[in-house]
Amino acid sequence: MKPGIHPDYEKVVFHDTAADTYFLVGSTIKTERTIDYQGRTYPYVAIDVSSASHPFYTGKQRVAQSDGRIAKFNKRFGKLGSK
Template sequence: MKPNIHPDYEQVAFHDTSIDKYFIVGSTIKSDRTVEIEGVTYPYVPIDVSSESHPFYTGKQKITASDGRVAQFNRRFKNLASK
């Protein structure tokens, strides 16, 4: 590998602000802010949504029943077929 071309990989604290939960994950993201968690200082990155708060992953996603393309076509042109 070439020296001095790879970003620094370090443990980063991602904060899901919607549910106030912290995730410590290895990342190359840069941040000027820091946070102390359990006596260890980490770079701090706030996020809006994570796997802990996203409706798809929490099972709270509402699934709407939508007709397929054929059903939409038949509904749109049903009056033309009777002529």
């Protein structure tokens, strides 16, 4: 590796504000904020969505709009094709 061109890699605390969950992860992100976490001081980054709050990972899928174009078409013409 060439010296002086790579960003510093350090442990950072990411806070998922939607689920109020903290993650300690290695990252190159730069932030001025710090937090005391598990007895040590780490850089702190607040995030909106993570695996703790995203519907795909939590299994709490939101129901999409069911009356889309295809649903309206099937409602109007679905019985015509079943003879």
